[in-house]
Amino acid sequence: MIPCSIGDQTLSHRSSRLRRVLPTVLACLPLLWPAAAEAARIQDVVEAGVLEQAWRFLSLRDPSVRLALAGCVLLGLCCGLLGTFIVVRQYALVGDTLAHAVLPGIALGYVWTLSKSPLHLFVGAVLAGLLGTVVVSLIRDTTRLKRDTALGVVLGGFYGVGILLVTLIQRLPGDKSGVKSFLFGSAAALSESDVLLIAGVAAVSLLLLGLLFPHFRVASFDPTFATSIGIPAQAMHYLLMLLLAWAVVSALQAVGVVMVSALLVIPAATAWLLTDRLHVMAALAMGIGMAAGAAGAFLSALKTGLPTGPFVVLSAAALFSAAFFFAPRKGLVSRVLSKSRQSRRIRRENTLKAIYHLLEEGGFADETVTRQALVERRRRPVAEVDREIAALVAHGLAEPVSADGRVRLTPPGRARAAEIVRNHRLWELFLTHAADIAPDHVHDDAEKIEHVLGEDIVRKLERALDQPTEDPHGKHIPLAQTHP
């Protein structure tokens, strides 16, 4: 069916047809959506439709939904707050390791009473966490291995033991409900006491870190200095680790032991992309944690049977991606945008400079330059030079004189052009005089520097060079702020 020879005409014909058909196909896509929803509903008649499920969740009719939402939101708040201090202290991996290392302790705590008694789980978790910390220090102090390696060993080793124990517990006779959710969480199964535990940890963390915020800030920023002024940085570190262990235990039922470590790190990391102040970062991290908790509880409620933890963490990760790309100053997109703004400005300034050079060669007798002269000067295609001229006109730096592309600089355009040339020649002079660089080596450097020299640096250069009038190549240095 493939034609042996496809003429240009056939090809363009086919592509234009595709262009005509594609919008229609795209427009029809939404129509398929109800059909898909219909299919889902027919498949499991017992369950309500997605929209109805969403409504049930949002109306908070069911007590279990209320508990799930409250639990996840409070947990997000608590983890956002604790995570802030963990992330800024560069303890993210420590938090991660601790969250994984408590699993065997939790499993043994469960075996202790064969129920999810928070006290026994907590004792088990703290003991396992302590043991993990001791093993990390032991590995660091007695071998040549560094901290991250020691943490990796403990994380993997303890977690392996934990998984083994959890699997064994599930084989025990009797009621083992909820043991499996230790790993990934199931907010739908949150009981009132689970939520109370989370609320308790959140309240204690908020109270302690809130009241002692300045002290925690200095102890995190500069522990040696903190100790020197009598703030017990070491004790506060252990307090933070204890709160962390407690938060991990409280998070078990809601998001599970694996996902809580992500919930500790991601909201705080997201917040750090958005601010330079610790208290703002803590507030943002709590907000992001709460939003991720709510979104995770909502998403896992839509389709029962799926664990909550991954949804909470995915929501947090989505927020992190948004911050990574779109954060006002540090975001990838904003950085690319500002870079392209800058390169457009540099291109404009180079055009201005070329015009200035042309005027200078003519002894400033003629106020205008032709497009042709500019094309030769810039060594660029006509279309590109036309675009450059249009950019100058758009910024009020030049104005067209005649239809054939003759342009004149406006007063602000002339001032800026003189400034650029002045920067360039001053810098060349400075390099040859002060830095002892040969005159034929300085041009390329000045090509870059001319665009970034600020007013006060220029003044300093002038003073250093004793108000010079000629550059190393014998060219006149235009006066600042005057129009030639």
Added chain:
Amino acid sequence: MSDPLPALEVHDLTVAYHKKPVLWGIDFQVPAGKLVGVVGPNGAGKSTLIKAAMGLLPLSSGWVQAFGAPLRDQRHRVGYVPQREEIDWDFPVNVMDVVLMGRYGKLGWLKRPGRRDREIARACLEKVRMLPYADRQISNLSGGQQQRVFLARALAQESDLYFMDEPFAGVDAATEEAIIGLLRELCREGRTVLVVHHDLASVPDYFDWLVLLNLRLVGCGPTTEMFTPAMLSKTYGGQLTVMTEVAQALAKNEALARETRH
């Protein structure tokens, strides 16, 4: 406010890292109001000395007094400038936050820095000519500016005895000049400043008192008496490398290490 008591008295101070002694039986006194240089070769234990003196490291033996009382009880009279490299400069705080930390030692546990603390912090920033940068995040500063922020934080402590760990490391000549001017002013006010210093050339210019150190105390006294070729070759000379070897041997033999500590 010159104290008749020595500003700092260190007695038989021994410090060990992982059982390896890094300072041996240090004994010295510093009178109040002196600008003191702590000088010695790399690895001589200069930073360790000031950290141990401030109680930031466990002592194997000895004691430290400031103004006639254990230094532990005099923390409010002691200020500290740590090495710049010990800090994560990306930490989310601005210049003002850092300088205000100098006031925390005088705050109670549940108090926040008040208006007076802010005024003092601003005045200290003005002294190091960093006030225009008060709202800057600290990573957006040059090395010299960061050092000046640390100095402002120390000034905000309003202490009588200062320990400074290489405040001139990585700063330009102009900043160094400005810093030494401030330190001289502190001493004129009767305060005592101990500075860990690397550049031997500027020692006689900067300090009026010297602590010469190389694992043990080589000498302590007025610069005119200490800054002599004989003392310097004792401090930097090769004969002391044997101490390092003995220290390593001790580290290998635990029983022996325990013995030397008593």
